[in-house]
Amino acid sequence: MIEQLRIIAVFSSLSEESLHELSNCMEYVQYPKGTTIIRADKVEPYFYVLQSGIARAYSDGENQQITFWFGQSGDVLFSFNSYINNRPGYENIELLANSALIRIKLTDLFLLYQQNLEIANWGRKIAEQELIATERRLIDRAFKGAAERYRDFTAQSPELIKKVALKHIASYLGVTQVTLSRIRAAH
Amino acid sequence: MIEQLRIIAVFSSLSEESLHELSNCMEYVQYPKGTTIIRADKVEPYFYVLQSGIARAYSDGENQQITFWFGQSGDVLFSFNSYINNRPGYENIELLANSALIRIKLTDLFLLYQQNLEIANWGRKIAEQELIATERRLIDRAFKGAAERYRDFTAQSPELIKKVALKHIASYLGVTQVTLSRIRAAH
DNA sequence: TTCATTTTTTAACATTTGTAAAATGTTGCG
């Protein structure tokens, strides 16, 4: 079982001992397509790793719903504001396919952070990787047009293009669905 | 001297011992207005805390320069990609006023992360706070128009409005300077 | 398959924002 965990990239840096400590706090869960596992108005008590499936994070606006993240196998999945500030987050997270996840209760994880130096640094690196990815998207928004962002997205996430509704991809790219259609039409 | 550090919010959570360990790696530096302390094409070996002054982070595009962060007293200041991946970053950081900074060499800091549980968790929280702030900006970009972002900016950073050139604020808000002028004209 | 539902595309038009250039305002230095 520890061996199974090790093949998941996010756990690969941990020693046998730390991985064992962490695995004591893990549960394996499965949910069907369409399940909303994290809700924006609640404090989410778990941290998830997606073993298989697809997820999207979105926020509800007045008359639109904006997707700002997609997750695939191996991605970590958590409500930033629950995890960091113990407050309701900004995001809903919905599964776009039947999915298998590992979950860790935040209260357990936070205890480990105070006890285990390796796990504390593991948690630091997770936040750092999310930070780099989020900064990257902010910069891309500033420097690239919607058409280029669409090309990048198709190149980097070819599976998502096949499986995710274009309306979600449009809002992820920061344009309306009509504009995305026009971009696609201009092949 | 340790007491002086404690009044800086980012250090306030550390114990006497950890703060002492950290302070052994600190240097105090001062630079005049206009100094570029971090360059996008270099690996930046220091982590900074701004004691006084103003800073902005920007990236160079083909024909424009886009500001995506402003720093004030108490803010931490580092090249995300140098700090996280030991690679040249995306950002230049320039001082917009004469500034006093504390700097910590990354190699020293990383050693502390591997030795001191409290400092490792301190580093985790820094990354988490930057992450929350960056996510907040990405979501704001999606849900708020430029006029509302400008109002928010003036409300939250009244000192910056006074001291920073509007062209920098325009690119920070994600619009051209002409559009920002139009927003301002519509009082 | 067929029908109903949902998604995607297309079209016409409105609005916003961008671009370029000129006009005006501001700052600091000799």
Next chain:
DNA sequence: CGCAACATTTTACAAATGTTAAAAAATGAA
């Protein structure tokens, strides 16, 4: 002061994107 350099606003026009509505295509359930 008076000039030079730079910042900001304004104008006119162009380009991109949004809005609304309808048509076409795809999907899923009976």
